[in-house]
Amino acid sequence: MRTLFAICLILSSGSILVAGPAELEIASQVDAKLTELFAAENVTPAGLASDEDFLRRVSLDLAGVVPSPGEVTLFGLNPDPNKRSKKIDELLASEAYGKIWGSYWKDVVFIAATEQRTRLVEPGFEAWLVDEFNANRPWDEITRELITATGRVDEEGRTGLIFAHTGQPEELAAEISRIFMGIQMSCANCHDHPTDSWKREQFHGLAAFLPRVSVRREDPGMPNSFAVRSAEFNGRRGRGDLDPEQLFQFMDRNRDGKLNKSEAQGPLKDRFDQILTVADQDKDKQISKDEFAVIRAMMDNQQPGRGEEEYHMPDLNNPASKGELMQPVFFVEEAKGPKLKEGADDMTRRHALVDYITAKSNPWFAMAFVNRVWSEMLGQGFYMPIDDMGPERTAMFEEVLGILAEGFRDNDYNVKWLYRTIANTEAYQRTMQTESSDSITPFAAASPMRMRSDQIYNAYKQVLGIEDSFSNRGAYGMQNNMLRGRRGDAGRIAFATLFSYDPSMPQEDIIGNIPQALFMMNSPQLEGLVNGNADTKLGRILNKYEDDTDAISELYLLVLARSPSNKEVEIAQQYIKQVNNRSEAFEDLMWSLLNSTEFLSKR
Amino acid sequence: MSTYLHEHITVGRKHVNRRRFLQRISATAIAAGTLNFREMLPVQAEELRQQGKSMILLWMAGGPSQFETFDPKPNHENGGGTKVISTAIPGVQIASEWKETAKVMHEIALIRSLNNKEGAHQRATYQMHTGYIPSGSVKHPAFGSCVAQQLANAEHELPSVVSIGQTQGAGFLGVDYEPFVVNNPGTMPANVAANKPQARFNRRLGLLDQLEDEFAGRGAQSAVTNHRQLYGKASRLSQSPTTKAFDISEESATLKAAYGDTQFGRGCLLARRLVESGVTFIEVRSNGWDTHTNVFEEVTNKANEVDPASATLITDLKTRGLLDNTIVVWAGEFGRTPKVNARGGRDHYPRAFNCWLAGGGIKGGQVIGETSKDGSIIEDRPVSVADLLQSISKSLNINPSKENISPQGRPMKVVDGGEVIEDLFA
Secondary structure (H helix, E strand, C coil): CHHHHHHHHHHHHCCCCCCCCHHHHHHHHHHHHHHHHHHHCCCCCCCECCHHHHHHHHHHHHHCCCCCHHHHHHHHHCCCCCHHHHHHHHHHHCHHHHHHHHHHHHHHHHCCCCCHHHHHHHHHHHHHHHHHHHCCCCHHHHHHHHHCCCEECCCCHHHHHHHHCCCCHHHHHHHHHHHHHCCCCHHHHCCCCCCCCCCHHHHHHHHCCCCCEEEEECCCCCCCCEEEEECCCCCCCCHHHCCHHHHHHHHCCCCCCEECCCCCCHHHHHCHHHHHHHHCCCCCCCEEHHHHHHHHHHHHHHCCCECCCCEEECCCCCCCCCCEEECCCCCCCCCCCCCCCCCCCHHHHHHHHHHHHHCCCCHHHHHHHHHHHHHHHHCCCCCCCCCCCCCCCCCCCHHHHHHHHHHHHHCCCCHHHHHHHHHCCHHHHECECCCCCCCCCCCCCECCEECCHHHHHHHHHHHHCCCCCCCCCCCCCCCCHHHCCCCCCHHHHHHHHHHCCCCCCCHHHCCCCHHHHHHHHHCHHHHHHCCCCCCCHHHHHHHHCCCHHHHHHHHHHHHHCCCCCHHHHHHHHHHHHHHCCHHHHHHHHHHHHHCCCCCCEEC | CHHHHHHHHHHCCCCCCHHHHHHHHHHHHHHCCCCCHHHHCCHHHHHHHCCCCEEEEEEECCCCCCCCCCCCCCCCHHHCCCCEEECCCCCCEEECCCHHHHHCHHHEEEEEEECCCCCCHHHHHHHHHHCCCCECCECCCCHHHHHHHHHCCCCCCCCCEEEECCCCCCHHHCHHHCCEEECCCECCCCCCCCCCCHHHHHHHHHHHHHHHHHHHHHHHHHHHHHHHHHHHHHHHHHHCHHHHHHECCCCCHHHHHHHCCCHHHHHHHHHHHHHHCCCCEEEEEECCCCCCCCHHHHHHHHHHHHHHHHHHHHHHHHHCCCHHHEEEEEEECCEECCCCCCCCCCCEECCCEEEEEECCCECCCEEECEECCCCCCEEECCECHHHHHHHHHHHHCCCCCCEEECCCCCEEECCCCCCCCHHHEC
16 A cells, blocks of 8 residues: 555656647746746746645635545546646536535625625525536626526525625625726725725716616515516606605695695505505604605615616715716726616616626726636735725736736636636646745745635535535534525535635635634534544544554545655654554544644645 | 735735734744734733723614613603603603613613614614624624724633624624624533543644644645644633633522523623623623514513613622623614504614613713604704714723724724713713
8 A cells, every 4th residue: 555655656746737738828828928927036936736736726626625535546646648637627527616616606795795684595696606607607698697687586596696785786886896897996985096096976877877776575474585676767757856845746736735645656655554654643644745755765765776766976965965866887998888878777777787897898807807716726816805906006927817818808708718727827736835934926836725615614524424414503603593494505504604704805814713723623523523433434444454554644645635744654653652542543643634724725 | 026025015905914014024033933923012002901891782683672671651652551660860760671770770871862874684783883884895893893902812711702692793803803602601602612631632732733844844834823823722712711701500599590591691691701701892692672563562571581681780790890890781773663563563763762881980870862752853962873882982991093904905993983972971
């Protein structure tokens, strides 16, 4: 057995990256440009990672899983010079690819949700994303589906983004800009952007694409009957701009200074009785002018996202007023898109917005996606933070980002093309480099990354041999009734409440927390699964390998997907000797590996 | 190569993150232990930390009715027939279900004129907890996390923010101030106790530490250093005698009975134990205040839990000499509508609602603000959420104008706007 590992090591350290087929042209261009830029800085990039490290890294990135001991061994022994490219293709073709990236994008959108009821639709939204990624829908089409979605939130997963902000134009504008273009516009909500050149009018011009989005509960008896719709205004234009007094006069046809049920119109008519119970101060079953003013104020202040005819930019000096009427105008000058007529309906506006965002003349769209995916795979984006790209920022290695963004655009925003290209670069496949006191040049060596919640969860399941899910009870602090009886893996969702983080955060800010450490150290559930005397993975290893060194090697392969170094074997052997109880010592070894930085890291 | 580092800082979110910052100062100085990050904190901050101030937030999730708690309207039809009782403050009456609270009113400053604009649960809860309205682009830290950031002792083994029940998080302040959530007060929280005897637990930690060297040596030094710090903290907590604070079994039966054998009662008793053990901010949640139907019956049920527990908390803190340094705040996200609806309930009403404060230098035995006879509007001394947070900041002696930098590089004050309600302080 030991000789086998030795062979693996020799093979893996000798691996060379063989140039792939023609479609990997862009990957070579990326590496050539990086080589040129490194040379100019007098930087020598690190060599390629070993097969073991590459396999674990690429499996986590493209499928969210860790390789099994068997896979590690076979991959090391495989003499095919194109085996890395082939592995990349194999992983991209697996269902696990869509699962991990669907879940990633669900987090990107939902971690910023201002509507807490989005939990209701989390499984549906994620399932929709998973299908989109597995079907390799181009990114511009996914974008269009998300922004133009309508339907019941419990039936149409694509409504997730709009529901996440209850259809509120300002929140949606800020998020659409951040997610799809990597531009933070929200500062411009209240004032001109302090560090970027965005003006307040530009932010509100973006929000003006979205006032007619309506999110409402359709069945009062059903808590999750929310639906995203287009509010229709049927050409009755201008009435939304009337002040309460004019509007009251308009409806009060018999001019008695009171509105009764037959006079009321629009939303007031729809919910007349309900409104009466709240607003009818004098209990005459009619609404007086004063009562009406109160109702209007309540509806204006508390119901954004319910579908307004036009969008108004708030007047900061007079917040109670209606504000300034804004027409939809897209803020990126070079982006070409349709000219909207005044009073355009909701779908015309939303599709126009998508036309501008996804236009090949809008450079931000491709750059934002490339920057994000690159950062998730290499640990750092060209722009950091990844969702704050500009325009007053400079990228690191801007030309490299340019090559990839152009390629992504020219390939019609083909998502798998981008993953395939990045995974095939030498930049992606480099080994880690010993950290010196000086900082390492980005992309000249691999840097370890904290794994995402799903990756850790999958790794636990694989390493501990759990077929189904963790039970709900074991995870720290989980007492959420909403999780029961829903679609999706309840254990995974419970795990995420403990381990998930905002995927838009820089890697170096993600350092774990105490409840996570307590779970990994002390969870009785995990402890039971490292029992050396039971029918566990460890128990089986100890039965199969009488030789401690073989068992140590097997355990390392299982938990960390690599062979131990001589030093590690030595430490383990010494520990076993000192403890003088084989299964206890191995339990402690497995516990230590499961609690190590490396287990939680993509290396 | 330093150009890249420099670029990273200027390009990045304006806040120089700690790791890079230290790298720039001098990696060797850190390694040699000659520069301690904590030494760079202003001296004033150290003084603050030594004052031993704490806060307990009693949170009535769902929005408690002011009419059935501390602003009853017995002489108006909006009062809904809720009966009243006299309190320790002459001339001040509260709803009759709050008998124990009535007896400690001399310690309480009651605010009847709290007002706000947010009428949806999650938005209002977010705003009351953070002082900010929700925004997709930034996760504001909860006020409690900001308090801990200024007051908590980093060397302390227990978490600085504990919430009994789920709550808002530390937002961009990060994991150090993330609330440690306890779901079942009275029993040890999940995973705190080690599974194995101490000797073996330590042996494991030792092995882990040895094995970490390999990964550190391969290029993950920073990640391993962070992980070691985290594990140091977590394992100290796991083995610390201070975790006994979570176990309320050693309290006397009389005292336990006074708090009440309920989730909220045990939570309040635990809160007092945590204050004694040096925890800076504790939230105790009471759920079920969203009384759209049968408000009278529902609030009576809630009062049976909350009234004895909160009143006992005040007297217990007082007896132990802890009340002067501990501010207790009772509040929910909004009030309920003056008119009783067709289902005998009350709906959301943020325009006039109530809350109370006790301890921490607050002058008890007084009422701030007043609502109209029908309870629909505020007629005297309106108090905003910002005013309330400013006043609590004064009680805790923290700096409400301290600016934390959001991930977008935007400075955000702990409390934005508002002013201290001077009458609260003697």
